[in-house]
Amino acid sequence: MSSKLRVAVLGAQGRIGSEAVRAVEAAEDMELVAALDRDDEPAALTAAKAEVTVDLTHPDAVMGNLGFLIRNGIHAVVGTTGWTGERLETVRGLLAESPGTGVLIAPNFSIGAVLTMEFARKAARWFESSEVVELHHPNKADAPSGTATRTAQLIAGARREAGRGPQPDATTTALDGARGADVDGVPVHSVRLRGLLAHQEVLFGDTGETLTIRHDSLHHSCFMPGILLGVRRVGSTPGLTFGLEHFMDLD
Numbered sequence: 001m002s003s004k005l006r007v008a009v010l011g012a013q014g015r016i017g018s019e020a021v022r023a024v025e026a027a028e029d030m031e032l033v034a035a036l037d038r039d040d041e042p043a044a045l046t047a048a049k050a051e052v053t054v055d056l057t058h059p060d061a062v063m064g065n066l067g068f069l070i071r072n073g074i075h076a077v078v079g080t081t082g083w084t085g086e087r088l089e090t091v092r093g094l095l096a097e098s099p100g101t102g103v104l105i106a107p108n109f110s111i112g113a114v115l116t117m118e119f120a121r122k123a124a125r126w127f128e129s130s131e132v133v134e135l136h137h138p139n140k141a142d143a144p145s146g147t148a149t150r151t152a153q154l155i156a157g158a159r160r161e162a163g164r165g166p167q168p169d170a171t172t173t174a175l176d177g178a179r180g181a182d183v184d185g186v187p188v189h190s191v192r193l194r195g196l197l198a199h200q201e202v203l204f205g206d207t208g209e210t211l212t213i214r215h216d217s218l219h220h221s222c223f224m225p226g227i228l229l230g231v232r233r234v235g236s237t238p239g240l241t242f243g244l245e246h247f248m249d250l251d
């Protein structure tokens with residue numbers, strides 16, 4: 001009997017899912033027991049006795065997938081985007097019925113992106129204003145990116161804690177969208193351009209200075225160490241964990 005962790009991938013034919021399949025296959029402590037895509041039956045996961053499933057599908061599919069996984073006590077590592085407070089509450093509700101099951105939802109698995117979010121959170125209270133610009137390939141499912149949304153939420157939280165009020169902005173906009181999307185008071189701008197993969201700039205400004213934190217994902221391989229870390233840790237971390245930073249020692 002193998003002692004390797006039995007891992008499945010959902011969205012296995014996708015841009016990041018196909019990379020995750022290769023990463024799991026290459027990991028000495030894991031066995032890829034299922035690689036499923038859109039038309040496959042989720043029941044294959046139970047038949048394959050998957051212990052951990054990695055979901056890299058689509059915001060429209062992920063809630064149904066998680067419902068199945070949690071009901072069947074299969075731990076989940078989720079990179080799929082589209083997370084709202086309401087969706088997270090639904091996941092917590094499902095987990096309450098399956099208390100031994102662990103779910104990690106990570107807006108971004110790349111180490112540099114996790115650090116970008118952490119640095120942005122730390123910088124936020126020192127600057128009057130901040131804006132987030134995310135830049136992705138044009139086939140991306142959603143906008144703004146999950147990473148940009150999370151970054152803006154972390155900045156907003158840090159501003160609230162520091163007692164900072166709304167960011168100054170006296171602009172009158174002639175066209176809807178000119179100032180981007182408002183995420184908790186932080187403007188978020190989405191660029192979609194052939195040739196890009198996944199990039200983000202967080203801009204801070206105050207009197208006489210600006211600070212820009214930039215991260216570039218240049219290949220899908222950058223997400224793999226984070227995904228594998230999540231797969232290794234999620235089974236011993238029951239309940240919902242939101243953000244890979246909780247599985248990393250950032251201090």
Ligand SMILES: NC(=O)C1=CN([C@@H]2O[C@H](COP(=O)(O)OP(=O)(O)OC[C@H]3O[C@@H](n4cnc5c(N)ncnc54)[C@H](OP(=O)(O)O)[C@@H]3O)[C@@H](O)[C@H]2O)C=CC1
Pocket residue numbers: 010011012013014015016017036037038039056057058059061078079080081082106107108109110140141223
């Ligand atoms: N957290 C992170 O670090 C990262 C997250 N992502 C996120 O991962 C998701 C996937 O991105 P990406 O790989 O670029 O997208 P792709 O469209 O390339 O891949 C998604 C794959 O999932 C398949 N799929 C759709 N619905 C289902 C379903 N119900 N069950 C199984 N498979 C399904 C798609 O099939 P079909 O083509 O037929 O629709 C496709 O093969 C997005 O939400 C993206 O934002 C991406 C990179 C990093």
Ligand SMILES: O=C(O)C1=N[C@H](C(=O)O)C[C@H](O)C1
Pocket residue numbers: 081107108109136140141144145146147148197198199
């Ligand atoms: O769709 C992508 O490509 C990515 N999606 C995630 C997001 O929305 O933040 C992570 C990364 O930006 C790549």
